[in-house]
Amino acid sequence: GDVMVDAARLPVKSRSLRQRGRLRTPGGVHSNVxxxxxxxxxxxxxxxxxxxxxGQNYVDYLLGQGPNFLGHAPPALVDTVNEACKRGLIxxxxxxxxxxxxxxxxxALGWADMVRFGVSGTESVQAALRLARAATGRTKVVRFxxxxxxxxxxxxxxxxxxxxxxxxxxxxxxxxxxxxLLPWNDIDRLADTLAWQGDxxxxxxxxxxxxxxxxxxxxxxxxxxxxSLCDEYGVVLIFDEVISGFRLGLSGAAGRYGVIPDLAxxxxxMAGGWPVSALAGRAxxxxxxxxxxxxxxxxxxxxxxxxxxxxxxxSFLRDHQPYDSIxxxxxxxxxxxxxxxxxxxxxxxxxxxPMAFHVSFGDGDVTDYRSLQQxxxxxxxxxxxxxxxxxxxxxxRGVWYVSAAHxxxxxxxALTRFDKxxxxxx
Ligand code: PLP
Numbered sequence: 001g002d003v004m005v006d007a008a009r010l011p012v013k014s015r016s017l018r019q020r021g022r023l024r025t026p027g028g029v030h031s032n033v034x035x036x037x038x039x040x041x042x043x044x045x046x047x048x049x050x051x052x053x054x055g056q057n058y059v060d061y062l063l064g065q066g067p068n069f070l071g072h073a074p075p076a077l078v079d080t081v082n083e084a085c086k087r088g089l090i091x092x093x094x095x096x097x098x099x100x101x102x103x104x105x106x107x108a109l110g111w112a113d114m115v116r117f118g119v120s121g122t123e124s125v126q127a128a129l130r131l132a133r134a135a136t137g138r139t140k141v142v143r144f145x146x147x148x149x150x151x152x153x154x155x156x157x158x159x160x161x162x163x164x165x166x167x168x169x170x171x172x173x174x175x176x177x178x179x180x181l182l183p184w185n186d187i188d189r190l191a192d193t194l195a196w197q198g199d200x201x202x203x204x205x206x207x208x209x210x211x212x213x214x215x216x217x218x219x220x221x222x223x224x225x226x227x228s229l230c231d232e233y234g235v236v237l238i239f240d241e242v243i244s245g246f247r248l249g250l251s252g253a254a255g256r257y258g259v260i261p262d263l264a265x266x267x268x269x270m271a272g273g274w275p276v277s278a279l280a281g282r283a284x285x286x287x288x289x290x291x292x293x294x295x296x297x298x299x300x301x302x303x304x305x306x307x308x309x310x311x312x313x314x315s316f317l318r319d320h321q322p323y324d325s326i327x328x329x330x331x332x333x334x335x336x337x338x339x340x341x342x343x344x345x346x347x348x349x350x351x352x353x354p355m356a357f358h359v360s361f362g363d364g365d366v367t368d369y370r371s372l373q374q375x376x377x378x379x380x381x382x383x384x385x386x387x388x389x390x391x392x393x394x395x396x397r398g399v400w401y402v403s404a405a406h407x408x409x410x411x412x413x414a415l416t417r418f419d420k421x422x423x424x425x426x
Contacts, residue, residue, distance in 0.1 A: 005039050006385065011054035014040045032151075033065065036396055038388040045072035047405040050393050058393035059414045063401040066243050069269035070316065071405025077272050077312045084308035090300065101307035104314045105270070105278060108250045111260045112280035116289060117302045117310070121242035121267040122150030124277040125205070127289075127296045128263045129154075132203035132236035134294040135285050142193060142204040142235075144184035146213030146369030149205060149240055154179065162370055184210060185218060185368045187225045198233035205238040208253035208261075212243065214360075214372040215352030215399060223259035230262075236285065239264040242277065246270045246314065247355050247401075249323055272316075274309035322404035323355075329411060330354025330402040336415040344422040349375065358398045383425060390421040 007015060018039050022028035027035050041053045048071050050058040063069065070077065084097065102115045118124045133139055145162050149155040153175040158167035162183075164176050180197070182189045184206060194201065208223060210216040230237040238261060244253040245266035254260055263281035270276060279296075280286075288294040300306070331354045341348025351366065352358045361383075362375035381396040392414060394400060 005036070007039065009389070010039060011052070011056065013053040017041045017053065038385075038393065040388070047071040047073075048403055048407075048410045056391060058388070058391050059406075059410050059417070060393045061400040061402065061414070062393050062395050063403055064273060065395070066247070066268040066401055067271070067273045069247055069401075069403050070272050070313065070322075071403045072273070074272055074316075074405070076316060077309065080312045081274065081305060081308045084304050087304060089305055090303050094302075095304065095307075097304060097307040097311060098302045101302075101311040101314075104311055104318070105266075105280065108246070108314050108318055109254070109264075109280055110251045111254060112264065113283035114286035115278050115280040116286065116296055117306055118277040118279065118296075118298055119275055119300050119306070120150070121240075121265060121277045122152055123298070124242075124265040124267065124279045125149045125155065125240060126152060127279045128238045128240075128265055128281075129203060129205070130296070131263060131279070131281075131285055131288060131294055132238060134288055135236060136202040136234065138200050138202040139178050140180065140197060140201045141178060142180045142182060142190065142201060144182055144206050144210075144369075146210055146372065147184065147205075147207045147240065148212040157181075160373060162373075183368050183370060185216070185222055187222055187229075190226060191229060194229055194233045194235065198235065201233065201235050203236040203238050204230055205240060207244065208239045208241065208257060208259070209244050209248070209353070210369070211352075211356050211399065213369050214366055214375075215356055215358040216366060216368065216372065217353070218257060219367065223257050227259050227261075236263060237261045241265060242267040243269075243356065246317055248353065250314075250317055250321075270313060271306065271309040272313040274305060276306040276310050278310070320404075326402050326404055326406070327354040329406045330357065332411055333400070333402065333414060336411070337418060340415065340419050340422060343419075344426065346422065355402050357400050359400060360398050383421070386421050386425045387418065390417045390424070392417050392421070 018028050029035055043051050043053045048060050050060050105115050106112050129141060153172045156167045156171055164181055166173050180193055227237060239254055241252045241264045246269040248256045262285060265279055267277035289296050334350045334357055338350050347361050347363060349360050349362055350357060359380060360375045360377055361379045364374055366372050380398050384394050384396045387394050
């Protein structure tokens with residue numbers, strides 16, 4: 001199974017809090033993703049470290065599923081955001097920080113003219129889909145196997161699924177009808193689908209690098225051809241950069257691969273851990289919200305907290321450019337894990353980019369979701385549970401994230417703990 005929890009092995013304080021929590025909160029968690037995560041209760045976090053209620057520490061390579069790109073409680077940001085919040089949080093009107101945050105985001109991205117802030121990646125994806133449909137007058141959307149676009153009815157897919165079907169009880173199957181589901185990194189399948197139904201397709205949506213499933217990069221030329229096919233058929237290209245945005249570089253995957261979408265969604269690394277998302281894009285499209293023709297609303301959108309956090313985080317990334325040092329840590333970590341795996345005689349597979357990579361067991365070419373399923377993912381999940389017990393905070397699905405706060409001490413601790421885990425686990 002893919003569940004990391006063995007309640008009987010939890011340290012005493014976590015076990016007791018978990019029992020209490022489960023009485024008042026379904027499953028004891030507020031996001032179903034965490035049902036499968038480590039159930040240890042965290043007392044506090046600082047930089048790249050987590051400290052739990054039972055006195056154990058962890059090097060954090062989960063980063064709260066990605067947001068803590070500058071480490072936990074980054075001092076420069078916490079003070080700035082707290083200070084801003086003393087002037088109130090939500091005015092039901094406009095304020096200067098909204099303008100400044102929008103400016104700094106668009107300037108960092110380089111290609112985007114305008115931005116609308118939201119609270120979660122899930123909702124910014126929905127805003128993107130609505131905008132694409134409004135702009136084209138079409139309803140169909142192409143999406144890809146293994147790409148995650150939030151938990152709502154029209155985009156949720158079961159883990160491991162390569163065909164349509166509801167992933168959750170209560171999900172309305174009919175909401176999937178307007179989507180074509182294709183294998184990613186396969187340009188012929190997309191070309192065929194556009195040739196067949198291009199005049200009905202509003203948008204193609206994808207993670208430009210499939211971080212959610214295996215951290216798989218686009219094949220050389222793939223994104224470029226997707227871009228030109230979208231142009232040919234008048235289809236809006238949406239990059240879901242909720243994970244890759246501001247993490248692969250200031251201009252995200254679009255900048256790294258040199259392919260510009262029409263719309264893109266952001267979240268996670270954009271705001272240093274505060275809950276903020278964004279939809280950015282070309283002015284002709286984004287302006288449709290401004291005319292009131294296309295509705296995008298939200299009580300909490302553009303709050304003082306959100307815009308202060310976004311402004312401070314993106315300005316920090318722009319001014320300090322931590323990308324090289326993150327890559328250096330990530331590369332050393334990837335190499336170290338491989339070396340330890342080899343030494344233990346295990347077929348450990350480490351692939352991806354230094355700021356976000358994937359660890360599993362198995363071999364073979366992994367270029368899409370189907371080939372990823374050929375690896376032994378369950379075996380890694382079992383290792384991940386043991387890694388947590390040894391003080392490495394990692395996800396059961398194999399993704400490791402590196403932050404700007406990770407340094408030499410954390411690298412040494414991580415490799416020592418990984419080595420010890422493999423010794424104990426074997
Ligand atoms: N899109 C991608 C690529 C994601 O990885 C996620 C979340 O992990 C989402 C959308 C949904 O974002 P949120 O969890 O903030 O709603």
